Amino acid sequence: GAVVSQHPSWVICKSGTSVKIECRSLDFQATTMFWYRQFPKQSLMLMATSNEGSKATYEQGVEKDKFLINHASLTLSTLTVTSAHPEDSSFYICSARDPSGSWQFFGPGTRLTVL
């Protein structure tokens, strides 16, 4: 099956710093990728839809200036958490939509801890 990778798998940073998370589709081209956030004991919450070559579409309540998304190529999307604070500590998961449009393949997730 299709593989999506994320890097890093976990990161610890100080409050006020920025953290970049990469999401790559390894064996297919993904014009659309999704970024999710999951707090402990809660379901996945869609943060934004990332479209290659255009601006990301953010869900209501997600600050676009804080969570910067760049989808510069058909196999790479990045999420940058700017000026991270402890409340941003969460599990961030990306997924990539396959060319047929019906399937989403998930990355392994990135555990962010902000001290």
Next chain:
Amino acid sequence: GQNIDQPTEMTATEGAIVQINCTYQTSGFNGLFWYQQHAGEAPTFLSYNVLDGLEEKGRFSSFLSRSKGYSYLLLKELQMKDSASYLCAVMDSNYQLIWGAGTKLIIKP
């Protein structure tokens, strides 16, 4: 609004059968997915239903009734490793996944 309901937690015995229900109300329907998620890991795909009926895949089966907005995931011959959260998700008319809150399944020996 869009809504997906599933039980918060269920408990079952090793070797038994358990059925996890999911009801949904979404704007459009392009299929229903079941995912398994172990603690601290990303979800893994279990099943996809877009037509009414039962899809069987080994110990796991998934059923869909579009007219009732209802699905269930059936797990047979439960094993301890099946202890996980099971997420129901519906793909809406915009091909976005709408997620349920997940059902935590606890398997007891």
